[in-house]
Amino acid sequence: MERKSKGLSVWQLAMLALGTVVGGSFFLGSSVAIRAAGPSVLIAYVIGGFLVYFILTALSEMTVANPASGSFRTYTEQAFGRGAGFTVGWVYWTGLVLAMSSEATAASILIRGWYPRLSLPLLGIAIIVLVTLLNLLGAERLGKLESGLAAIKLSAIAAFVVLAVWLVARMWTGGLPAAGGQGAGAAAGYGALRGEPWMPGGIGGIAGSMLMVMFTYAGFEVLGLAASETRNPAVTIPKAIRLTMVLLIGLYLAAITALFLLIPRSLVSEEISPFVSALTLHGLGWTGTVMNIVLVTAILSTMLASVFGLGRMLRSLAEEGHTPAWMKDRTDIPYRGILVSGGAMLAALGLGLLLPQGVYLFLVSSGGFSLLFVYVVIMASHYRLRKRHGGPFGQGRGMRGFPYTSWLSIGGLIAIIVSMPLIPGQGGGLVAGLMFLLVFAALYAVGRIRRTSPVQSRKPTRQLSPVRPISPGFANAELSEELTEQKTKK
Known part of the structure; x- marks a missing residue:
């Protein structure tokens, strides 16, 4: 397939993962988690990091042993049967198509802030067409582009941390008036970690922040899904996982800590990026424009990686007979899967213009459910396949703490899914996600009945073929809902 003789290095894989993970949910959506948990949101980010590590380790263990398309x-199908594989694939594809169409709307709103005369629908169409065409260039070129976009986002976070340290140091030495002379509010911001309760919402606050924290980590699975692009997956993937986790958790914790050194929780607004609020409080209001540029970059990066995964998901479904035969791609790049996914995103964008706003956001929010649902499925599939295998899939010892870490991860993810209705705007995501789950399960059941009827000739079940893995992106539906609602209010 698209496997290259040279392959991706550990650093390239880590940069690809960081580029896909760090999206709009962190730059804007993290304010929801901060409001819920206060400074103790740092604990939520650590817990989320452990969950990500175990999910990623489980996925990479299966991927190194069988780099399947x-x-x-595919692993779900191996563990639980064809019906489960069909349902998981289509729930994921549908949820992500809807979420990414909303991401296009979010980016359009940001761009139109600079160019008010541009048409919002035309901007959305142009963005979807652009990311679709770029995906047709193939994995190697797309990886280079993603690395460039990742550099912008990571540099923005690192610059914020350095700037925060500089501001705090200036205030300590008396060289800078607190928050540019804004008085008590600035002093509270400077002393937030000392002057505010560490856990203002208690354990419930940490639990309530976990949904948005997991959204900010979304996209990490690209590492486990890129095994066939590496020189030596058994060596490269584990090293890339360790490097990514150190950089990702380190950057996140440093950035959130810097936030609390600059701004109190009470001044964080869910409608404005907390990074913009913190710097504006200290007289750096011009950072709003810079942060909007970073937000657009983050959204485009998310969409590029998501379309990459959507195309390969369709190819996998087609190869197993879960789609019409004409969707099968026999080239290295899944052109048909990419084009069909791009077309579906355009159709979903049209739904946003035709349907009432509430109905559209109800459908779009299913992207968050599909993401968490996939993570539960990854852990459940790994658990069942490893039990069936009788031990680790490779020569190593596999995931640490098995099976206890599997049980804890699955339980934690299910608890986060159940908590979705407690977060404003996410209850509809749970309902919509469950709706799609039931619809696709029913479609498979109906198709199976038709295939096994006397009129139909039953086709032999295909063997799962070890071909190239996909790289699904990550749902940032919360960011899109925030921006879309702002558009509606205007």
Whole structure:
């Protein structure tokens, strides 16, 4: 397939993962988690990091042993049967198509802030067409582009941390008036970690922040899904996982800590990026424009990686007979899967213009459910396949703490899914996600009945073929809902 003789290095894989993970949910959506948990949101980020590590380790263990085209969809099919593989693949594809169409709307709103005369629908169409065409260039070129976009986002976080340290140091030495002379509010911001309760919402606050924290980590699975692009997956993937986790958790914790050194929780607004609020409080209001540029970059990066995964998911579904035969791609790049996914995103964008706003956001929010649902499926599939295998899939010892870490991860993810209705705007995501789950399960059941009827000739079940894994992106539906609602208010 698209496997290259040279392959991706550990650093390239880590940069690809960081580029896909660090998206709009962190730059804007983290304010929801901060409001819920206060400074103790740092604990939520650590817990989320452990969950990510175990999910990623489980996925990479399966991927190194069998670099299959459908990745988690294929492993689900191996563990639980064709019906489960069909349902998981289509729930993921549908949820992500809807979420990414909303991401296009979010980016359009940001761009139109600079160019008010541009048409919002035309901007959305142009963005979707652009990311679709770029995906047709192939994995190697797309990886280079993603690395460039990742550099912008990571540099923005690192610059914020350095700037925060500089501001705090200036205030300590008396060289800078607190928050540019804004008085008590600035002093509270400077002393936030000392002057505010560490856990203002208690354990419930930490639990309530976990949904948005997991959204900010979304996209990490690209590491486990890129095994066939590496020189030596058994060596490269584990090293890339360790490097990514150190950089990701380190940057996140440093950035959130810097936030609390500059601004109190009470001044964080869910409608404005907390990074913009913190710097504006200290007389750096011009950072709003810079942060909007970073937000657009983050959204485009998310969409590029997501379309990459959507195309390969369709190819995997087609290869297993779960789509019409004409969707099968026999080239290295899944052109048909990419084009069909791009077309579906355009159709979903049209739904946003035709349907009432509430109905559209109800459908779009299913992207968050599909993401968490996939993570549960990854852990459940790994658990069942490893039990069936009788031990680790490779020569190593596999995931640490098995099976206890599997049980804890699955339980934690289910608890986060159940908590979705407690977060404003996410209850609809749970309902919509469950709706799609039931619809696709029913479609498979109906199709199976038709295939096994006397009129139909039953086709032999295909063997799962070890071909190239996919790289699904990550749902940032919360960011899109925030920006879309702002557009509606205007």
